[in-house]
Amino acid sequence: MRDIFILLMLVFLFVAACKRPFLMTLAYLYVDLFQPQQVSYYLVNTVPVSMIFGAAAVGFFLVFDEKRDMGFTSLQGMMMLFLGWVTFTTFNAQIDDAWTKWDPAWKAIIFGVYLPFVLKTRQRLEAAVLTLILCVGAITVTGGIKTILGGGGYGTISLLVDSNTGLYESSTISAVSVALIPLVIYSYRFNKIVPKSRLTLLVAMGLIFSSALIPVGTEARTGLVCLGVLAALNFLRAKRKVVYAAVVGVFVIAAIPLLPQSFTERMGTIKTHSSDNSASTRVAVWMWTMDFVKSHPFGGGFYAYKLNEIEVVLHETVGEGNNAREVTRTVKDKARAFHSSYFEVLGEHGYPGITIFMLMLLMTLLRLRSIYVTTRQKAEDNWSAELAIALSHCIMIYMVGSLFLGAAFQSTLYYLIGMAASLQLIARRSQIAAKLKADEDNMGRLTAQARNSMRRPGFQA
Template sequence: MKLDTDDPPGGERGSSSVQGLFILLVWTGLLALGLYAPFVLGLAYIWIDLFRPQDVVPSVMGLLPVSMITACLCGLAYAFGDRRDPPPLHLVTVLTVIWAVWITATTTWAVLPEHAWTKWDWAFKTVMFSAFMPFLFRSRIQIEAAILTIILAIFSNTIPFCIKALVSGSGYHRQLGLLPVNVGLGESSTLAIDSIACIPLIIFLMRHSKIAPYKGALKFAYWAAPTIAIVGAFATFARAGLVSCFVWAAYTWWHVKRKVMLAAVFCMAALIFVPLMGEQWADRMSTITEAETDGSAFTRIVVWQWTIEYAAQHPLGGGFDVYRINRRTVLQEDGSEFTIEARAFHSIYMEVLGEHGVVGAIIFGALMMAFYVSLFRLAWKTKKNKDLLWLHDLARALMVCATTYFAGSAFVGVAFQSFHYFLFAFSVSASHYFLRVQASAQQEGAAVQRRVPLRTPASALVRGRDSLPAP
């Protein structure tokens, strides 16, 4: 009897059922913990957003609106059980909300309203949740837990890519992770830049983690994680991953003291990784500088030219998925015509410019600028404070992470993927934590002054004396 092709063999169904039950238990466990610690519900939402259990095991998790349920419980838990120390209004938060309002406005006049509202439905939620995150993650442990959740969710797809690359080889546009191709982290370029961007966060946790301290067996995990990230990213065959890796390596080399030693380590790693990936990988990476001869790269350049021209004529943007109307014919060197039609932007910057116009590009650029300025100021203020060394290193790690990510995303349409919005939120949480530490120090200083006798002159206090000088 012939098996129905839509019905997997019994062993695969059983394996999928076990996997689905396990993931369901993880989700319900996070919800249960969230009843006692509301910020855990925020962790659950981050996990769902990146791991996408409804797509990993649709037969089980796809039956429930897990994202909506978790988001609603998260909001209710904060409103009724965890409203302590709300963060003050921050420029990053203000610009995030303005950005959400603007993408909603552009959707109202979108060229393709049906497609636009479909994308707006999840893009708007991504932006607004990032604005809400600083209300959930306020303490050091909470911020660290959120970073760990992001890394583990991303590595759930990176590790399978890494293993399959080492065992049987890899390739571009292949489903080697847990998610289908072009779904979240199942999209190779997205996974590649996310994996490389995690490395600065991993190094930060190695130095300062309280939840997973650098000792015992975790030492091996911390040392293995960057290698897994690089091999997994390279195994996607996405050129954006190589760009991100180069930027991270250059930034790291520039800021270390032992430059010769680190350069030797990077060269040795290249000698190991490149042969490991094979000739096909090397051939594909070599096309980065050959845009005119590589069809994919040449297509992107043509689409970017169309986008710039469209934005010049429509400065308010064309709404989500406006790329579907693009069409451009180019005369090649051999005299033949090359036509592109309905091709995606393949760039975070062109996606913003085409869909939301010059105004949208200004808002998004201002959001990025506010993010960097906020972290630079935080790193500068905490530079010489030993008690806040972790906060100083977190600010630097977030800047390196974002720089690495935004370099690679110049070739990937991820303007509304959640990773960089999470980074924006962490900058607000870190700044808020520093303000609370400052306020606490000022209160302690005021309390000390109140305990000093009123007859003590100010000059004596300056000299560190608790009583009047002897006559």
């Protein structure tokens, strides 16, 4: 039954795109994020669905979509520069299978570059935002329900599929689900596609609640950090900060007794990383990475972490009460993943790579800030200001989560940057149109004044 539903869904998207070509771009977002080919049992999982819909999205745009109002932004240029650099480092990679990671990476980046060409209007951009949050929501709602039913646990919770890649990796979905909460709030309040109602309010609340449950169900410390960043950002925007802080405080205090013991114990290792094998190993890998790039300033290419060999000294407390004593032991390990997007880019693509990556993120936040400043006072463009804030909050939460998560090439990040570039182009066209209208109004007033002057008694040409 699941396979038939997925197949019918894909066919429906394909047919709908024949009438509205931009829908094929949304169909590819659905295929890439939700990955129906993995959810399917047998009908779809043997078909290269992603390749078919990706090629169809570009093909439908080139053949059927209008090419008016197209533009190119500096954000797209930074993504292209980053793609060029990681391609260069892949040619010089020290690991033979580096191209296997480059393949999904270049697709994610290039589709982020492509998005602004299609998302040229508010309706299209908001449709893409809804597609993004609903695809992620389909995963988080499943995880939230299983968490409530007691099916959570670190490394044990099963989402829609038993997979550890893409959004189905526990730490990744914890960070992404929390990061997208600002977009859920924006979509409920401002989107023009689905008007506000009690039903949409319930859907939005369900998505937010399930997203907040994912860090509990996965027991991923990254998710807890992201929730803290989200709370801090909302506090800065809150008009009644004391009330907001009090409500959040009461909610946290009330929720703590309801949390599973395994979750609270794992979150406690954030402060005691020296006795936690996983956390201590991450720090050791980061130290190795900084030493590695000193001799390899251009990085080692994709999968460079497979070159590392580390030693970790753990300090553990054995026994209880008066018999408690501290024991020190050394653990040797090798080929440990970076577990940080920034060290991932640094180790794989060197100093130039991390510089381009950080500039790309910083430029995105600055562009969104500029959009917010220039549109917040205009009633007709208020949605632009709110979407700019929502996107910037999403990216900031993702950036903080990426400190402890190797997701520098997760496609969601580049889709968010692509949407920011789309919003920049839409805001730019809106400003140009407003200026032209103002100039026309001024010209009309000047013409009217000139005519009135000519009608005055005693006027001579």
